[in-house]
Amino acid sequence: MNNYRILTLINFLTLVAIGISSPLFTLYLQELGATFALISLIITGAMVAMLASNAAWGWLADRLQARERLFVAALAGTAIAYFWLSAADNLAMAWLARLLNDVSMAGVATLSLALMGDALDASARKGRSMGFSRGLGSLAFAAGAFGGGWLADAWGFSFIFLVCGGFYLIAALVALRLREAPASTPSFSASPVAESRPSGLPLLFLAGVVLWTMAHVAxxxxxxxxxxxxxxxxxxxxxxxxxxAVVEMPAMVVSGALSDGIGRAAVLAAGGVGIALVQIGYLLLAVSLPALIGVQIVRGFGFGSYTAAAMTFAAETGGQAQRGRNSGVFNMAGVVGQLAGSLTGGMLVQVAGFHALFILCAGLALGSALCFLWLRRRAPALTAHKWNPG
Incomplete structure (x- = not known):
């Protein structure tokens, strides 16, 4: 089994666990006696820890050139965090377990993206392959979310966290089969701009990531x-x-393949416009269930277009030597957007109502689309697919 298939399997296993646990974690904290304010503080603190950890994992991976071993360690750390969480009988234990979980999860997200970039280094179909792998993960998340509530009702919270720890432990064992990637010597089409491409991620791309993620999370x-x-x-x-979530799977495959043909930036911009249209749909069509079904389909395609193209762009920019750091910076930008969005959503609704929130989110999503379109104009060699296999 090659590294791409191994990473796709690991992605599937981890997203099943995330789907099971994510909707239920705050309920678990409440059962342990946490107030809503304390729940918010615990989650925000863990996200700040994840924010700092993304860059650290990426820098360490590039410095040590040991992505595979660090990836196994991150998966094992997440498994331990879930086992610890299942045994927690007070908020202090649960808080420490969540901190370990988010620090380890930062490593899983950063290193899995870097390793996927290594696995697809010489592929002419990066976008489609990345879209398939991440889209399969969306199906795994949906399956976990549907099954998690039933497991919690039948067996309790401790049991579901044990199950999640088991998924991560299996993923860590599977990751032991990863082979070290050879040094990359890719060939690009003859282009003086392409050969002088910078090693870091462009600020316009990172700004678009923050704006899009903030809009989506809020x-x-x-x-x-x-x-x-x-x-x-x-x-x-x-x-x-x-x-x-179900629509995301075909959406990521289609948009990933499309980005291989017309470039990453155009598909990223489509993801921004799609999420903006979703916000307008919520404002105008919420009273009609059939219309909401259509809005949710658009949401799936908007999410899929952005996610497949953004992950591919982050993984391919800068080459193998910078891939860990770039993956870490990309995930950092995403966490910044998550923090801003989670803090903005509830507070804005409290002050100005739901309509103000969705208007703001539409504006943020359109802002991300403009960033990606501007990036396409400023750096066409970075955002167009110029790869020649071999």
Whole structure:
């Protein structure tokens, strides 16, 4: 089994675990006695730890040139964090376990992207391959989310965290089969601009990542509450959410392949425009369930277009020597957007209502699209697919 298939399998296993645990973690903290304010503090603190850890894991991987071993360590650390969480009987233990989880998860996200970039280094179909791998992960997340609630009702929170730890432990064992990537000597099409491409990620790209992620997280963090205000049942809300996750799989494959042909920036911009249209759909069409189904399909394609192209761009820019650091910086930008979005969503709704939130999110998403289009104009060699295999 080659590294691409191994990484795709690991991605599937880890996203099943994330799908199981993510919707239930705050309920677990509440069961342990945490107030809503304390829950917010625990999650924010863990995200700050993840923010700092992304760059550290990437720098360490490039410095030591030991991505495979560090990746196994990060997966094992996440497994330990879940086992610890399952045994937690007080908030202090749960908080420390969550810190270890997010620090280790930063390593998993950063190193898996760098390793995937290594695996696809000489491929002419990076976008499609990245889209398939990440899209399969979306299906895994959806399956975990659907099954997690049932497991928690039947066996309790401790059991589901044991299950999640088991998934990560299996992933760590699978990662032992990864082979060290050879030194890369890619060939690009003759272009003086392409040969002088910078090693770091462009600021316009990172700005677009922050804006897009902020828009998406701010909107989705309050979307269930918005749907509830219209009288939709929990079943309808979860089904609409799951529909978007299912659509993400084909969307990532299609948009990844499209980015191989027309360039990453154009597909990234389409992802920004798609998420902006979703916000407008929430504003105008929330009273109609059939119309919301259409909006959620657009959301799946908007998410898929951005995610496949952004991951591919981050993994291929700068070459193998800089791939760990670039992956870490890319994930850092995403966490900054997550923090800003999670802090903005609830506070803005509290002060100005849901409509103000969705208007802001539409503006942020359009802002990300403009960043990506500007990037395409400023650095066409970085955003167009110029790869020749061999």
């Amino acid at each position: 909107s989705t963090s309050m979307w269930p509450n918005y749907m509830n205000a219209f009288g939709y049942s929990k079943t309808a809300i979860s089904s609409l959410w799951g529909l978007a």
